[in-house]
Amino acid sequence: xKFNISNMTVALAAAALGAASCTANxxxxxxxxxxxxxxxxxxxxxxxxxxMTTMQSWVIPADVNQCQFTDLLxxxxxxxxxxxxxxxxxxxxxxTYDPQSxxx
Numbered sequence: 001x002k003f004n005i006s007n008m009t010v011a012l013a014a015a016a017l018g019a020a021s022c023t024a025n026x027x028x029x030x031x032x033x034x035x036x037x038x039x040x041x042x043x044x045x046x047x048x049x050x051x052m053t054t055m056q057s058w059v060i061p062a063d064v065n066q067c068q069f070t071d072l073l074x075x076x077x078x079x080x081x082x083x084x085x086x087x088x089x090x091x092x093x094x095x096t097y098d099p100q101s102x103x104x
Contacts, residue, residue: 073099077093077095078095082095083095
C-alpha cells in the first residue's frame with residue numbers, strides 16, 4: 001500500500017511539472033526585454049552597416065603597427081617580394097616561417 005501511494009505521488013508530481021512546463025508563449029516569456037530584436041536590427045540598415053564597419057576595420061586596421069605587420073612582415077616574405085639579405089641569420093623570422101612570439 002505504501003509503495004502504491006509513493007508511486008502515485010511521484011506520478012502526480014511528474015504530471016504537474018510536465019503540465020506546468022508547457023506554455024503557448026514560451027518564447028515571449030523567456031525573451032530578454034533589453035535585447036535587440038531582428039526588427040530593430042533592420043531599422044535604418046543597422047545590420048548591414050555594422051557588418052560593413054567591422055569588415056572595414058579588417059581592411060584598414062586601427063591597431064598600432066597592424067598595417068606594417070600585414071603588408072611588410074607577412075606579405076613581403078610570404079609573397080616573395082622581400083628577401084633577407086643575411087642568409088646566415090635565419091632564426092626567428094617570418095621568411096623562415098618561424099617568427100618570435102614577442103616580435104612586437
